[in-house]
Amino acid sequence: MDEKYFAKKVEAKWQKKWAESGAFAVTDDTSRPKFYQLEMLPYPSGNLHMGHVRNYSVGDALAWFKRLKGFNVLHPIGWDSFGQPAEDAAVKRGVNPRDWTEDNIVAMRGQLKRLGLSYDWTREIAAHRPEYYKWDQWFFLKMFERGLAYKKKTQVNWCENDQATLSNEQASGGLCWRCGNPVTKKELEQWFLKTTAYADQLLDDLKIIESGWPVHVIKRQRDWIGRSEGALLDFKIVGSDQSVRIFTTRIDTIYGASSIVLAPEHPIVLANRRKFAPEVVEKIDHIIVEKAKPVEHDAEIEKDGVDTGLRATNPFSGEDLPVWVGNYVMMDYGTGAVMSVPAHDERDFEFAKRFGLPVRQVISEPHMVHEHNSVHALALEAPLTEYGVLVHSDVWSGKASEDAKREMTAFAQKQGFGEAATTYRLRDWGISRQRFWGSPIPIVYCDGCGTVPVPIDKLPVELPENAPITGTGESPLAKVEEFVQTTCPQCSAPASRETDTMDTFVDSSWYFFRYLDPKNSEEAFGPEKAAYWTPVDQYIGGDDHAVMHLIYARFWTKVMRDLGLVAFGEPFDRLLTQGMVVGETFYDDSTGKRKYFPPNQVEVERDAKGRIISAKGVDGSDLKFAIERMSKSKGNGVDPDEMVDIYGADASRMFVLFAAPVDNELVWQEAGIEGAVRFLQRVWRLVYKWREVLVPILSQERKDPATSIAGSAAAKKLLQKTHQTIKRVDEALTTLQFNTPIAALMEFTNAIYESQLEPASSNDAEKAAMSEAISCLVRMLTPFAPHTAEELYSFITGSDSGMIADGARFPEFNSDLAAADEIEIAVQVNGKLRSRVFAAPSASNEEIERLALADMKISENIAGKHILKVIVVPGRLVNVVVRG
Structure with missing residues (x-):
């Protein structure tokens, strides 16, 4: 064993051994x-x-x-x-x-x-290898057989910059998920997978996994699937045979509708475009352009719209309502049309306030029914979005929202202008991509047979070696004649292959x-x-x-x-x-454009906790600073290879695990990785110092450590800390904490050093306790610094074959040894903390009460008073209740 820790030497050695032995290759083993x-x-x-x-x-x-x-x-x-x-x-x-x-x-x-x-x-x-994407194609064909894969002409999300189609998820917020540019609509023949066939299962089955998934991820999945129970209603366009079908979850508010608002791409808008005034057409086009522009994530967009001049009849009240186009209505959500009820919906309220549309309250809090039933709420400061009791709603006035929803839906269905419905935000998954570098869709088009699946025994349909890739226009595969031209699997006539490839999410x-x-x-x-x-x-x-x-x-x-x-x-x-890794950035934006400076060109003043107070360039100019996602262009990127070269793989890995809780952002600071190196060096020196003691003890038959500490307070204290640390690290890793177990190992290493035990002067009990402590420390270190742990373990066990081959196990804690000698108990008088006492963990309530009452501070606080009762919360506190 080298006296000093050489990370590169140790890591190269064990990476070679792992590779040669196939240490991490596993086989099925049902035992x-x-x-x-x-x-x-x-x-x-x-x-x-x-x-x-x-x-x-x-x-x-x-x-x-x-x-x-x-x-x-x-x-x-x-x-x-x-x-x-x-x-x-x-x-x-x-x-x-x-x-x-x-x-x-x-x-x-x-x-x-x-x-x-x-x-x-x-x-x-x-x-990208045929032996893999063959099975992409196999699954596609199986879905095609079941009607889960289909092709239709549709408006798709189109990224002009990437010249590619996008799924709804990839175009969320109107921006391309990859390049961030605006997404537009384009008519194309596209292949889809019918994810909507599983919408209910995708939503309902979240209950199966919610205990093991982050709450925010479960919520985002629920929101994206977006199941809504409600009603579909037809509003007839006045003077025509057209109707606008809307979906609402709040049919109980229909008497408060003051307009119908359509998405600018709605069929009713397209069908009547020629009838609209020029300024209306211009405004609709403006809304379309503005909706396509990129916006900051979660930014509030000001409501905008235009009255088309059309009118639609409310099927319940018979009132003719104005038909508007609004920028907050999406064609791909619901039916692309909403009934605007300003008094009971936040978006509708904002829209109505801006354009002076009526605000009619038709739902009241139960205790306010009398007041609201006599006066229209034309001056609401905010919409009332909760359920309540209906007012100003004809025969349904006075009914609770839940009851009215059922009755009004049944009435609409009986009258033939509506029906109960469930809608989803989720849409079928468009998988067609006009790209070369993707899995070919295994479909052939024949003039006689139509759309024909490639036989399964002819898979994979392989990509050609080359294609003219320009980054624009149709799929490059369409330009490779030998790929496109084929024969029909059914009739052997000349046919052509599908030239779209599958979305990489397949x-x-x-x-x-x-x-x-x-x-x-x-x-x-x-x-x-x-x-x-x-x-x-x-x-x-x-x-x-x-x-x-x-x-x-x-x-x-x-x-x-x-x-x-x-x-x-x-x-x-x-x-x-896991959270993102972010870094400090330094920049000057005095010219209106950010100029970034790498850290080695910046003088930084920090506070005691390492936070930046000020930053200056090498010329003394003041720089701004921020914490941002790592990027080479921002000067805050870190090359992992460089970190491994300088500090070693174990220290690099340990730092990213220790620097922050795993689900939080990690702010990269090189001083932290240097700290990880120093810790590993301390562990190495510890093993080297005790090397002559460890090997003979640990190579012997292991004994119960509890039997080897008699008569040695130092040995007992060290073993107690050892088993307390095992318990902490085991519990932390079981609950997916990674920074806290490393902190526990650092604390444990400090405790070993602070024991002041020396190899030459220690008795047998102390040597045994130290050997136990170091062996456990090394094994617990393995998940965080495996190369270092392997090297140290191979030395202290006298075996060079390593942990995996030797069947090493994570140490098990001894609950008796891990138990604290004393526990601290707070003592209150009439609920106010007055003192603290210490007791054995096994102390009875009576013993704890005696200790509390005998405490000098408590005696002073209760002197001359009558004790009404003493409340003992085992292991935590005592409350002495007194009077007088």
Whole structure:
């Protein structure tokens, strides 16, 4: 064992040993409990960033912990390797997307291995390889057979910048999810997957996983699926045979409707466009343009609109209402039309206030019914959105909202102008992409036979080696004649292939099943393997995928269940969303445009807690500063390779785990990683100092530590701290805390040093206690710094084969040794804290009461007073109630 800690030497040694021994390759073993640990697979862009390092360090720590707890751990990795950036590279660099992708995989695989992540590399997959996307196509054909895959001409979300279609999720907020540019609408023939067929299941089954998923992710999924129970109602357009169908969840407010508001793309608007005044048409076009402009996330958009001049009849009151176009009504949500009830809806209230539309109160709080039933509320300061009692609503006045909703819906259905309905915000998933670098859609078009699926035994439909990629216009595949021209599988006549490729979210919707059986050429995976390994026990990734990826993966799993491939419908038992890694940025915006300065060109003044007080450039100029997501362009990016070169993989990983709770943002500060290095050096020196004592003791048959501490207070104290730390670290990792167990190990290391025990002067009990402490420390260190732990463990056990081969286990705490000698108990007099006493954890209530009453401060406080009662809360407090 070297006297000094050389991170590079140790890490290179153990990475080589792990690779040569296949340390992390696992097989199905039904005799052992399994644990499937999964992090979201990366896109092979060519470089890892610190967000990757954090994500994968968290997952690796948990994988190590579960191995040490005796689980058969599956911890795989692969590549989400289809996608637009490869085509961008083809345009910008003149390279083949396939070559660019493979080169990036080589580079990033090397980075992951340098971090020493414990992946089973024998299961590595890549979405762009035919042996993988063959099964994308197989699943597509199975969905086609079941009517879950279909093609229709529709208005799609279109990104002009990327020249690509987008799903609703990818165009959320009117912006392209990838490039951030405005999304417009375009008529195209597109393939869809019928996610709406599973809308109820996707919503209802959230109750199965909500205990293991973050609350905010569950909420976003519920909101996105957006199930609403209500009624569909027809408002007849005056003077025509047209009707506007609206969906409302609040039919009880219909007598308060003051207008109908349509989306600018609504069919009624398009059908009557020629009848509108020129200024109305101009305003509608303006609204369309403004809606397409990018806006800040969650920014409030001022309500805007125009009266079209059309009128629609309220089917309940018979009143003719003005028909407006409004910028807050979306064509792809509900029916693209709303009845505006300003008194009882916040958006409608804002709209009415701006344009002077009537505000009619038709719902009242029960205790205000008399007042509201006699006076219209024309001057409400805010809408009343809660349920209540109907007023000014004809025969329904005086009825509770819930009762009125049922009766009014039944009345509308009986009269033929409405019906009960359930609507969803969720829309079918448009998977067609006008791209080369994606999985080809296995469909052939024949003049005689129509749309024909490629036979399953002819899969995969492979991408050609090359295609003319320009980044604009139709799919590059359409320009590859030898790909397009084929024969019909049914009649053998000349036919043409589909030239759209699949959305890359198809690849990531089921990849975690392919890890189970990656070499299988006959099936996507063996069902018996799925029965053992899945569902995934722990999934880790950013919450930016809370809607798209996770909804699609849940949908796909339910389809696989219905195909008989798995016995469950939810793919991930537990989900952890780690926070972003952010960094300090320094900039000057005095010219109106930000100019960023790298940290080495900035003089920073900080307070005692390390927070920035001021920043100056090298020329003395004042700079502004902020904490922002890491980016090379902002000068706050950190290269993981550079950190590993300077500090080592273990210190880099330990820092990202220790610096902040895993679900919080992590502010990168290099001083923190230096602290991790110093801690590892302290542990190393500790083992080196005790090296001659540890090996002979730990190589002997292990004894119960409780039998080896008789007569030694130092040994007892050290063992007590050891087992208290085991308990803390075990509980923290079990509950997915990663910073607190590292803090506990640092505290434990300090306690070992503070024991002031020395190898030469310690007795046998103290040596045994120290050996126990160091052995436990090293094993508990493994999830956070595995290379260092492996090296130290191999030395102290006298074995160079490592933890995995030796079957090392996470230490088990002894509850008797972990128990505190004394506990602190607060003592109150009449509910006010007056003192504290100390008692044994096993002390009875009577003993605790005697200690409290005998305390000098308490005696002074109750002197001359009558004790009414003494309340003892075991282990926590005593309250002495007195009078006089």
